[in-house]
Amino acid sequence: MRFWARWERKKNDLRAELEAHLRIATEERIARGESPEEARTAAVREMGNSALVADVTRSTWGWQWLEHALQDIRYAVRGFGRNPTFSFTVVLTLMLGIGATTAVFSVVDRILFRNLPYSDSGRLVSVGLTAPIETQEFALGGFYYEWQDNQKPFVSLTSEIATEPCDLTEVNPVRLDCAHVEANFLPTLGVAPIAGRNFLPDEDRPNGPKAALISYALWEKRFQLDRSAVGRVIRIDGHPIQIVGVLPKDFEMPRLQAADILLPQALDVAAERRQSPEHVMWAFARLKPGVSIEQATAELQPLFEYSLRLAPAPFRKEVHLRVRSLRDRQFHDVHRAAWMLLGLVAAVLLIACANVASLLMARGASREKEQAVRAALGASRLRLTRQALTESFILSLAGGIAGCLFAAVLMRLFVSLAPEGLPSLSEARIDLRIFGFTLAVSLACAVFFGLISATRRTGLESLTQRTRLSSSRALLRQCLVTAQIAMSLVLLAGGALLVRSFWNLQTQNLGMNAENIVTAAISLGQTSYPTAESQMAFFQQLQHNLRYGPGIAMLAMSDSLPPGGDHRDQIFAPIHVEGKPQITSGTGGTVAWRWVTSDYFSALQIPIVQGSGFAEEELSSSGNFVVLSKSLANRIFPGQDPVGQQLHLHSGAPDSENPLCTVVGVAADVKNGGLAGGEEPEYYRLRRNHPEDWDHSAVVILKTNLPASVSEQWIRSQVASLDPTLPVDVNTLHEEVGKMADQPRFEMMLVGFFACTGIVLAMVGLYGVVSYLVVQRTAEIGLRMAVGASRADILRLVLRGALSMIVPGILAGIAFAFVMTRMLSSLLFNTGTHDPAVFCGVTVLLALVTLLATFIPARSAMYVNPTVALRSE
Amino acid sequence: MVKTEKYQNRIELLQGTLDMLILEALRWGSMHGYGIAQGIRFKSDEVLQVETGSLYPALHRLERQGWVKSKWGVTESNQRAKFYEITKKGKEQLVAEQERWQRMVQAIGAVMGAARTAE
Structure with a gap:
């Protein structure tokens, strides 16, 4: 502060010194006989531009750059205050662009580039x-x-x-x-x-x-x-x-x-x-x-x-x-998602950059007069460039800071939405390197846009000529908007495809009814339950205690649940029907199977399409029984009735592990490879009252008409009464199915988020350019109206200008999207990458939105008052 | 339209020489900026016109070097003005500059004289 006061005193001192110079010069001229007015004018002319003299003199003091910087900052801030919409739009655009970049970079960094915690x-x-x-x-x-x-x-x-x-x-x-x-x-x-x-x-x-x-x-x-x-x-x-x-x-x-x-x-x-x-x-x-x-x-x-x-x-x-x-x-399968994210972010960042560039250029063009005046008053080109750089530097810095805050919010959002499948995402933080990255992006923005708006002409002609569109700049700006529209169409198409695919995923027929099903997964410890006998005893006791509880409509046990892919697997080759040749070449692919109790099918409402399914008396039988899924039955017994047939499931294994099983029914196919996965052929074996059918884990399946929370408490109390130290994992089947949709939901929301950001940015860009065109052409519009153009004519004029950006943008976007959406094919479920409904919908939506962005400036053009517009020139 | 660069070019050209002229002008007593410019102009028979845009930056530079010092005072016609005064260091500098200048004049003179006799 002391420094500042001294600086001010020195500045005042210099001003007084120059004033004294002028006074003495005037006085001498008067003494020589000139009239006071003449003397003063001559002295002033002799002295030259006193502000500039002071400026050059101050530069010998050595601290001038600081003064200039402060001056530029003050000037810039005052300018932003005069035009808050402009500054707000630029900062918002940068915030979205930089924020999204930082957040996604932080996430992707964890996935693709992090150091594994092992040496070398x-x-x-x-x-x-x-x-x-x-x-x-x-x-x-x-x-x-x-x-x-x-x-x-x-x-x-x-x-x-x-x-x-x-x-x-x-x-x-x-x-x-x-x-x-x-x-x-x-x-x-x-x-x-x-x-x-x-x-x-x-x-x-x-x-x-x-x-x-x-x-x-x-x-x-x-x-x-x-x-x-x-x-x-x-x-x-x-x-x-x-x-x-x-x-x-x-x-x-x-x-x-x-x-x-x-x-x-x-x-x-x-x-x-x-x-x-x-x-x-x-x-x-x-x-x-x-x-x-x-x-x-x-x-x-x-x-x-x-x-x-x-x-x-x-x-x-x-x-x-x-x-x-x-x-x-x-990271075998997250690579793809990570690269997709990076691509999305690059697209959004490009749109944001194009936006800021066109905003700054539009602003620069509208300030040509002001710049020319400043140049005429003695501001050097260097000084004007520095001023422009300062302005965009402040904007970018504000955008960078806002972007960092936005990134922190986004990260929290990502982490809370991310499915468990994305490894170590919860450890992702905005770290210093990433902050540096953001800062570098915003500084690059500053230099780039600052130079663009500084390289405009600052000659005398700007003062004397009517401000008019410099056509090459205008063309560049229109190209930027066209590119933005194309890019948003690509984003939007990707988002819409994922939404459609997600919808298909959610509404597909799982082959079972998950309503009102509560599940309890239990895994017995090796110490307390060392033998298969003790394990069977526990589960049967639990089954007995649970069966007659309040609101229990149906009870079954299994060792795994559809529609997830977490079940027992074997290959097809060893399945051998009595009296038929075994297949000899290849494995025949995999077959899913589960241990279930007899009520499994009725609890999950899986229809038995042939035969009768498992019967109560088979529980204590010494025979082995199996129910086949429809697809497996069709494969093993094409064109025959499988019920009553006998087969070995594990040919080649010792006899104790390869019993002869009787087929007692065929069940409809159930989704069993995850929501988006295929349906594997499947069979079910009955868990009888024999210890060899049991092991340390089982899932209890309860169909109940009570609220899930009530059932959960009751299940927990029943398990605790048998073994108070045993952990139980209680869920509704609905929740479990929902959890499987987490990953596609996450992908859909991410792409949707970027698509929305992109479309908002493109709207802002289009709006900015069209309204700038309208302002530039106010006089022309006034003239047209004065010589008889109607409002409809004016609307047509503005629309034609906008359509020359929208139409090529949309066409290029469709072509580009056709190529780009192919990258999504592995993420899509029952949806073609070139789904016509999606492409049409997206095109119409984007056309509507861009026309809306045109309409507001077009309206103000329609209501231009010809007399006012012409007089202002 | 006045360009900043013009001033700066001239300062560059006269650097050293202008400083010397100012120090010389101050040798006979303290003087304000206008007086210094007028003194140089008068002594050079109106040949050397020192522009304010060169004069004041030069004065402030000399002050920073410690060759002159300044204080506010009153002129004969009772006007308040800032007076510059040469320091001891400034006098030493002036002597050095003068010697350098003499050598330069002799050297240039010798070259030009040689050129003339060759004609």
């Missing part, structure tokens, strides 16, 4: 076979160790086997997720425990010392980050196990599944090699330096040939070797 993660790969039954690469114990011994391209190869629920059986028991990994798992990933140590080779042998590594979250929650937790003995599923280390805070399993505890898999390697019993594994490896994924794949070929020999002949053609980067493994 670019060299980590996922290795294995793919087969029709498991399309994500996996390994089997039978060949995995052979690979480990003989592989060449990797520094090391490691594996994990299933992650399972386990119980921490101490005071306050909790259900946790236990992952089973090889001893070299962490070293291969390049992860070091933050406390304690990794597993020793001894601990990874059958009957070796029991050791566990715990997650940071568990360490914090259970042990309050106490270092003495390392070395403590905890009980997992009743077994004492020593904690040997703590995982880093950002540790995650390579397949991203939740894991609270890491245990050594302790497999019997010799038995695995003999394939008895063989484990499914997931293998990960670290490439040797300089070895590419292609090289690694080629080098693994002999080992792959070896493992193929282990597979049954029909499989071999359908089994493939796959080596891919860990990043690709993690």
